[in-house]
Amino acid sequence: xxxxxxxxxxxxxxxxxxxxxxxxxxxxxxxxxxxxxxxxxxxxxxxxxxxxxxxxxxxxxxxxxxxxxxxxxxxxxxxxxxxxxxxxxxxxxxxxxxxxxxxxxxxxxxxxxxxxxxxxxxxxxxxxxxxxxxxxxxxxxxxxxxxxxxxxxxxxxxxxxxxxxxxxxxxxxxxxxxxxxxxxxxxxxxxxxxxxxxxxxxxxxxxxxxxxxxxxxxxxxxxxx
Amino acid sequence: xxxxxxxxxxxxxxxxxxxxxxxxxxxxxxxxxxxxxxxxxxxxxxxxxxxxxxxxxxxxxxxxxxxxxxxxxxxxxxxxxxxxxxxxxxxxxxxxxxxxxxxxxxxxxxxxxxxxxxxxxxxxxxxxxxxxxxxxxxxxxxxxxxxxxxxxxxxxxxxxxxxxxxxxxxxxxxxxxxxxxxxxxxxxxxxxxxxxxxxxxxxxxxxxxxxxxxxxxxxxxxxxx
Numbered sequence: 359x360x361x362x363x364x365x366x367x368x369x370x371x372x373x374x375x376x377x378x379x380x381x382x383x384x385x386x387x388x389x390x391x392x393x394x395x396x397x398x399x400x401x402x403x404x405x406x407x408x409x410x411x412x413x414x415x416x417x418x419x420x421x422x423x424x425x426x427x428x429x430x431x432x433x434x435x436x437x438x439x440x441x442x443x444x445x446x447x448x449x450x451x452x453x454x455x456x457x458x459x460x461x462x463x464x465x466x467x468x469x470x471x472x473x474x475x476x477x478x479x480x481x482x483x484x485x486x487x488x489x490x491x492x493x494x495x496x497x498x499x500x501x502x503x504x505x506x507x508x509x510x511x512x513x514x515x516x517x518x519x520x521x522x523x524x525x526x527x528x529x530x531x532x533x534x535x536x537x538x539x540x541x542x543x544x545x546x547x548x549x550x551x552x553x554x555x556x557x558x559x560x561x562x563x564x565x566x567x568x569x570x571x572x573x574x575x576x577x578x579x580x581x582x583x
Numbered sequence: 584x585x586x587x588x589x590x591x592x593x594x595x596x597x598x599x600x601x602x603x604x605x606x607x608x609x610x611x612x613x614x615x616x617x618x619x620x621x622x623x624x625x626x627x628x629x630x631x632x633x634x635x636x637x638x639x640x641x642x643x644x645x646x647x648x649x650x651x652x653x654x655x656x657x658x659x660x661x662x663x664x665x666x667x668x669x670x671x672x673x674x675x676x677x678x679x680x681x682x683x684x685x686x687x688x689x690x691x692x693x694x695x696x697x698x699x700x701x702x703x704x705x706x707x708x709x710x711x712x713x714x715x716x717x718x719x720x721x722x723x724x725x726x727x728x729x730x731x732x733x734x735x736x737x738x739x740x741x742x743x744x745x746x747x748x749x750x751x752x753x754x755x756x757x758x759x760x761x762x763x764x765x766x767x768x769x770x771x772x773x774x775x776x777x778x779x780x781x782x783x784x785x786x787x788x789x790x791x792x793x794x795x796x797x798x799x800x801x802x803x804x805x806x807x808x
Contacts, residue, residue, distance in 0.1 A: 471650075
């Protein structure tokens, strides 16, 4: 029986979300990851390892044909090497057009077709939408989607993004209490086999551990400054 | 250059929508259809023919792996043989879980990734959501999605469902003025090679032509009563 479906990238936020949902729903959860042609598709292996570590069923869905290309999936574009806060406001260089709505719609479709499921979880956190970097992580976006999902599923599925008002450091501090296997998670957008330490997401990862006063187990090619 | 993306099932409403968008945007439109494992996948051939007739670029996207099964895609379920108005209220037997949100998200993703695109069109009409048959065709659903799409695309893409307050007969009457090739369109859900004439959608098709006082060119196996 599966009560809740969780969108799992294999990063810090969705792994913490998975652990949280697993506790709340006492193991009756399922994790779903998406192959959208991301250059850092190593995250899919990490997602599988995180789910396996928690004893949770995991599926990878190929949505590459359904999605337009963006900074994370277009081989001709480079990922930026500065902190999110040092990026110019507006469309993020790592934005993939409407990616999150498409992934969430898939998650909800799977949940709506499952007779036992009631929840679909989304790991967006407050810093994702700061400076308009990822508007599809904002509370306004989440609220519109919560409404659309409820209507479209005859009220069956509740979309929930419990971290939408939390900083990434708060997500880490919270996840640390419930044993999230940080060493299995993956953040780097560069596409290499170890965390680069210099892309925006590696920097945000490092900052979150420091902010939460949790030991960062990550091996970085270059330690973020 | 493509200014507008249109979700095309090959039925009456989306074909009329395609013709309308083609007029408004003077040919700079693209039609996208979805293979979701529907038993009546013959509609995809009709969609292709409708687009070809109008000289419009057309793509079929396979989303069968991303979608849960429902009445139209589960071989073990039969489609009902009564009018929509004679179905019990609530979840329609031909509802496919969250199908429309998923298809719209894909459409918007493609449009958002296209530098020239500004519009995504959805052919829902008023009778789709009557008696709660398809809540994901209701004005409330459309409004929530319009908001979510605008936020998620930095305001780039406008989702529009111009028939959301129109009856199907009004869609036909309107389409007749702009030369929609009705004979190329497909409505039947049964999965056969000619319109069955007895499923809910065949009945609605027939009623729309009668209501619009437009000649129905459809060959039905059994003429709807």
